[in-house]
Amino acid sequence: MDTEAKHTERDRSSAPGTGEEGEGSRFMRTRRLPSMSWRRAVVLGVACTVAVLLFSRFVVQPFQIPSSSMEPTLQIGDRVLVNKLAYGSGAEPERGDVVVFDGTGSFVQEGMEENPVSAATRGALAALGLAEPAETDFVKRVVGVGGDRVVCCDKGGRVEVNGVPVDESYLHPDDVPSVVPFDIVVPQGTLWVMGDHRSNSRDSRDHLGEPGGGMVPVDKVVGRADWIGWPAGRWTSLERPDAFSRVPDPGRMPGGGHG
Known part of the structure; x- marks a missing residue:
């Protein structure tokens, strides 16, 4: 009985369109990932540019x-x-x-x-x-x-x-x-x-x-x-x-x- 109940609960949370919590979690992930990737790209771009400029200024x-x-x-x-x-x-x-x-x-x-x-x-x-x-x-x-x-x-x-x-x-x-x-x-x-x-x-x-x-x-x-x-x-x-x-x-x- 316990095993069946847990299995049913997992199915309910992961099935498409059957639970507000699962659908909201997917929606939040969809919104957050591009935002974090954009910030990460900007930071990485700035860091690379600064590194290249410093290398150019002092080395080659x-x-x-x-x-x-x-x-x-x-x-x-x-x-x-x-x-x-x-x-x-x-x-x-x-x-x-x-x-x-x-x-x-x-x-x-x-x-x-x-x-x-x-x-x-x-x-x-x-x-x-x-x-x-x-x-x-x-x-x-x-x-x-x-x-x-x-x-x-x-x-x-x-x-x-x-x-x-x-x-x-x-x-x-x-x-x-x-x-x-x-x-x-x-x-x-x-x-x-x-x-x-x-x-x-x-x-x-x-x-x-x-x-x-x-x-x-x-x-x-x-x-x-x-x-x-x-x-x-x-x-x-x-x-x-x-x-x-x-x-x-x-x-x-x-x-x-x-x-």
């Missing part, structure tokens, strides 16, 4: 290439992954590195201001690689570091660094190393940078007559572009070329340079 940041100044190495629309830890612990950029830097005070006049709201929005999207970088951010190749004498051009039309001609195989095939002659010594703590598409690059050469002489302070370097992450068909690592392997350190260079 996507950087969208806005121009053809680094062709053929980098093409318009490429997303490079910038390693922000590359120059930690006293390490500094080396000749041949492709770097992203803040050009404020060197390539761009001080005092350029952007609407705070639009700047924050653009900054967040740029940090995710979904928008072009700020107009003050640049990507170029390091050709000279502190103490180097960089000259263009030698009798063979090549750039010389510390008296050694550099065979720049990464240049755009339609370009020469430079149509603008220069002979400079890079101050300590700064870099001389140039684009790979020399005829379509505004780089250190274009700022020779300005304060700073086109040099980029090392502390303005955001990081080193180590990989092309997008589009998928162009995924590759950006290795430092061996073009500068024979260039001696400035202290070993015979004679002296002049600016």
Whole structure:
């Protein structure tokens, strides 16, 4: 008798349409589940976004290439992954590195201001690689570091660094190393940078007559572009070329340079 009574009670509570308590419980579950899932999705989305932004801020940041100044190495629309830890612990950029830097005070006049709201929005999207970088951010190749004498051009039309001609195989095939002659010594703590598409690059050469002489302070370097992450068909690592392997350190260079 007891078993039968319990069985009947279970049937009554679970049978469709036979009990107000069972039907109300199902109705409450139907209403609550989407609400909780929505909240959970929002919290998860915010947490993931914050984690990505923090990772982008301190470790690796996507950087969208806005121009053809680094062709053929980098093409318009490429997303490079910038390693922000590359120059930690006293390490500094080396000749041949492709770097992203803040050009404020060197390539761009001080005092350029952007609407705070639009700047924050653009900054967040740029940090995710979904928008072009700020107009003050640049990507170029390091050709000279502190103490180097960089000259263009030698009798063979090549750039010389510390008296050694550099065979720049990464240049755009339609370009020469430079149509603008220069002979400079890079101050300590700064870099001389140039684009790979020399005829379509505004780089250190274009700022020779300005304060700073086109040099980029090392502390303005955001990081080193180590990989092309997008589009998928162009995924590759950006290795430092061996073009500068024979260039001696400035202290070993015979004679002296002049600016």
